Amino acid sequence: MLVSHLAVPNWLPLDRLLEENTPLPVIRPYLDVEDCERITKQLTAAQRSITITRTLSQLPRFCPECRTTELEGLAEVGWQVLHQFKWIWRCQAHQIPLWQMPAGQKSVATEIDTGCVNRADFETLKAVERDTVWLMGAQVPALGRLRWREYHRQQITRRFGVQPPYASRDLYSLAHEIPPKARAWLQLPMVSYMDNWLLKAVRHPQGTTDPLLHLATLRICGVRACEAVLTLSGNTNDHPQTAMPS
Numbered sequence: 001m002l003v004s005h006l007a008v009p010n011w012l013p014l015d016r017l018l019e020e021n022t023p024l025p026v027i028r029p030y031l032d033v034e035d036c037e038r039i040t041k042q043l044t045a046a047q048r049s050i051t052i053t054r055t056l057s058q059l060p061r062f063c064p065e066c067r068t069t070e071l072e073g074l075a076e077v078g079w080q081v082l083h084q085f086k087w088i089w090r091c092q093a094h095q096i097p098l099w100q101m102p103a104g105q106k107s108v109a110t111e112i113d114t115g116c117v118n119r120a121d122f123e124t125l126k127a128v129e130r131d132t133v134w135l136m137g138a139q140v141p142a143l144g145r146l147r148w149r150e151y152h153r154q155q156i157t158r159r160f161g162v163q164p165p166y167a168s169r170d171l172y173s174l175a176h177e178i179p180p181k182a183r184a185w186l187q188l189p190m191v192s193y194m195d196n197w198l199l200k201a202v203r204h205p206q207g208t209t210d211p212l213l214h215l216a217t218l219r220i221c222g223v224r225a226c227e228a229v230l231t232l233s234g235n236t237n238d239h240p241q242t243a244m245p246s
């Protein structure tokens with residue numbers, strides 16, 4: 001995050017540093033262009049960005065296997081950006097749970113437990129993980145939050161037959177498509193039918209820039225992030241690199 005505090009070597013341009021070492025690639029698609037420019041400036045100036053920090057775990061996370069490999073090969077260890085997203089629970093390279101650094105005075109790191117137990121839970125987490133991993137490498141530009149809201153509305157109508165104006169009770173019912181344990185781990189709020197996570201993604205007047213709400217909405221509609229981005233960027237001149245995930 002403290003990009004300007006790093007000694008950036010000549011062979012690593014700042015835009016590549018932002019792309020490979022910050023959460024920006026996962027957050028950017030859901031921003032308006034002006035917001036994206038502001039947040040990029042904040043990152044470059046090592047200023048705190050609420051939009052960025054709210055997507056990250058409060059305590060640093062690491063994979064013990066990656067750590068061992070790095071210590072043997074490089075004699076030092078780093079923090080992987082992908083491991084710091086609050087909804088990511090395992091290392092993609094080793095397929096094992098991440099560990100979380102201790103809070104306060106405690107001295108022992110602990111293995112992450114998502115609380116998820118059944119296949120439906122894990123399929124949900126894996127879909128969100130898959131899309132997050134894809135976004136980290138796809139260089140998707142800012143597509144605008146209201147365009148995403150419109151996309152979700154069309155998908156919800158197509159898949160579930162829910163018609164405009166997307167009544168709160170209908171969306172509340174649909175929001176349960178994310179099972180309870182997975183919903184708890186992903187921190188998707190379900191306070192009431194007037195205050196649930198799907199309502200924010202589909203009905204909020206300003207839309208939302210929270211990537212998790214978008215990824216969860218794509219999940220219940222059965223759409224991959226790469227498919228949605230292809231559709232949404234179809235009418236613009238600046239096509240993102242849309243290599244399909246394997």
Ligand SMILES: [Zn+2]
Pocket residue numbers: 063064065066067091092093094095
């Ligand atoms: Zn690992």
